[in-house]
Amino acid sequence: MFKNNVKIALRNLLKYKFYSFLNLTGLAIGIAICLLILLFVQDELNYDKYNDKADRIYRVITDFKLGGNNLVSPQLGPPSAQAILNDYPEVENVVRVREAGVWFIKYGDKTFKENNVLEADSTFFEIFTIPLLAGNPEEVLNKPNTIVLSKTTAEKYFGNENPVEKVLRLDNREDYIITGVFQDIPSNSHFHADFIKSLKIRNDGSSEYWLSRMNYITYILLQENYDPKNLEAKFPAMTEKYIGPEILQFLGKSMEDFRKDGSKAGFYLQPLTDIHLYSDLSGELEPNGDIKYVYIFSAIAVFILLIACINFMNLST
Numbered sequence: 001m002f003k004n005n006v007k008i009a010l011r012n013l014l015k016y017k018f019y020s021f022l023n024l025t026g027l028a029i030g031i032a033i034c035l036l037i038l039l040f041v042q043d044e045l046n047y048d049k050y051n052d053k054a055d056r057i058y059r060v061i062t063d064f065k066l067g068g069n070n071l072v073s074p075q076l077g078p079p080s081a082q083a084i085l086n087d088y089p090e091v092e093n094v095v096r097v098r099e100a101g102v103w104f105i106k107y108g109d110k111t112f113k114e115n116n117v118l119e120a121d122s123t124f125f126e127i128f129t130i131p132l133l134a135g136n137p138e139e140v141l142n143k144p145n146t147i148v149l150s151k152t153t154a155e156k157y158f159g160n161e162n163p164v165e166k167v168l169r170l171d172n173r174e175d176y177i178i179t180g181v182f183q184d185i186p187s188n189s190h191f192h193a194d195f196i197k198s199l200k201i202r203n204d205g206s207s208e209y210w211l212s213r214m215n216y217i218t219y220i221l222l223q224e225n226y227d228p229k230n231l232e233a234k235f236p237a238m239t240e241k242y243i244g245p246e247i248l249q250f251l252g253k254s255m256e257d258f259r260k261d262g263s264k265a266g267f268y269l270q271p272l273t274d275i276h277l278y279s280d281l282s283g284e285l286e287p288n289g290d291i292k293y294v295y296i297f298s299a300i301a302v303f304i305l306l307i308a309c310i311n312f313m314n315l316s317t
Contacts, residue, residue, distance in 0.1 A: 023312055030308020037301035044294050047188045047276035051129040053221060056092075057272040058228055060084070060218045061281070065264045074217045074270070075283040077210040078201055081121070081218045083242060090231060093221040095123045096199060097191070099285060105195070106169040107157050118193040118285075119200065125182070127221050134164050135180020146198045148180040153194040190275045191285040211246045217285065219272070228269045235267045 048054055060080070064071040081094040100117040124130075125137035132140065133151060140148050147168060154163045163178045170176055176197060185192045201207050222228060243265045244255045251258065258265070270279060277291040 027308050027312040030304050030311075034301045034305040034308075037297050037304075041294055041298055041301070043188050044277060044289055047289070048190055048272050050186050050188070051272065053127065053129070054272050056222045056224065056226075057127060058220050058222065058269040059272065059275060060220060061268050061270050062214065063264070063266045063268060065262070067261070067263065071282065073214070073281050073283040074279075075214045076216050076218045076267075077212055077214050078207040078216055080210055080242075081216070081220075084218070084220060084238070087238065088231060088234065090223050090226050091220050092223050093123050093127055095121045095127050095219050096216040097121075097124065097219065097285070098199070098216050100195075100197060103170050103195075104172065106172065107166065110157060112156070114194060116192060116194040118191070118196045119198070120196050121199050124196065127219060130185055131183045133181045133183060134162070140180035141196065141198045143179075144198055144200070145174065145176050146179045147176040148182055148196050149178060150182055150184050150194050152184050154181045188276075190272075190288060209246055210242050211250065215283070217283070220269075228271075232267075232269055239265055239267065 051057060059074050060076060062071060062073045062076055075098075076096075078096075081096045085091050085094045097118055097120045100119045102113065102115045103117055105112055105114050120141060122138070122140075122142035124141060125132060132148070135148060140146065149157070149163060157163065157168075158166070163181060166178050168176050168178060182196070202213070207213060222231070240255060247253055247255060247258050247265065253261075255265075276288050277294065279288055280290070
């Protein structure tokens with residue numbers, strides 16, 4: 001029976017060559033478009049999952065309201081990361097990251113304008129799975145004026161030379177020692193960098209306040225199998241401890257009076273793998289995607305495949 005069906009199918013293909021070609025081409029195009037869309041969807045759903053500890057990494061989000069102004073942002077003040085690490089033993093590690101702006105970077109007679117520069121704490125490579133091709137993860141950013149380069153950037157500046165221990169001049173005023181080279185950050189990451197330099201904190205007194213210089217994105221690494229909701233439940237007490245005195249100092253109000261005015265101050269945790277598709281906050285490192293587009297393109301893929309199959313069956317009868 002099977003052999004007879006195959007023979008009949010082949011006979012029809014040869015007998016009606018044009019319609020067979022049209023039929024198969026339509027089905028093939030439909031399947032190809034569907035596969036391309038599914039590849040896009042898969043890539044969107046896998047953002048930041050290249051990190052070995054992705055399920056344990058969270059971003060601390062500021063959730064403030066003052067009068068009629070709302071501020072929901074991943075940016076915190078300078079002292080928050082260390083305070084969280086000190087106060088909560090369930091937090092295994094922390095790292096602060098921030099955009100460093102645009103720099104003119106010089107080596108020898110080469111000068112490039114670079115706008116993909118981050119600053120980070122020395123724990124950056126201990127938390128995120130970004131392999132170092134040269135340098136020690138625990139040491140590359142643990143001293144002032146140190147910097148690491150992506151593989152592509154190192155090749156741009158130094159070709160096949162080893163860049164470690166060489167000195168880059170930034171904006172013709174600061175020298176940074178190259179301490180490592182990292183593998184290019186995967187495309188499906190919510191941040192990218194050509195350079196990561198050691199984090200520099202101003203020593204002008206303002207860096208002691210949670211509500212000052214709020215441009216540090218703080219990531220925490222929780223202990224294994226720890227429920228993040230348990231840590232979030234402790235954040236109101238953290239707010240009272242650290243934000244309360246600053247509200248009193250700057251606004252002359254207790255936290256109770258502050259809330260009576262309709263204002264609020266608080267924090268919550270955002271899973272690393274939710275950032276790309278579920279976050280569009282003020283102060284993001286890069287523009288993110290949107291889960292709605294994943295649903296839309298998935299529906300389009302199913303629709304195209306369905307139409308292609310229906311056309312194939314109609315032309316085959």
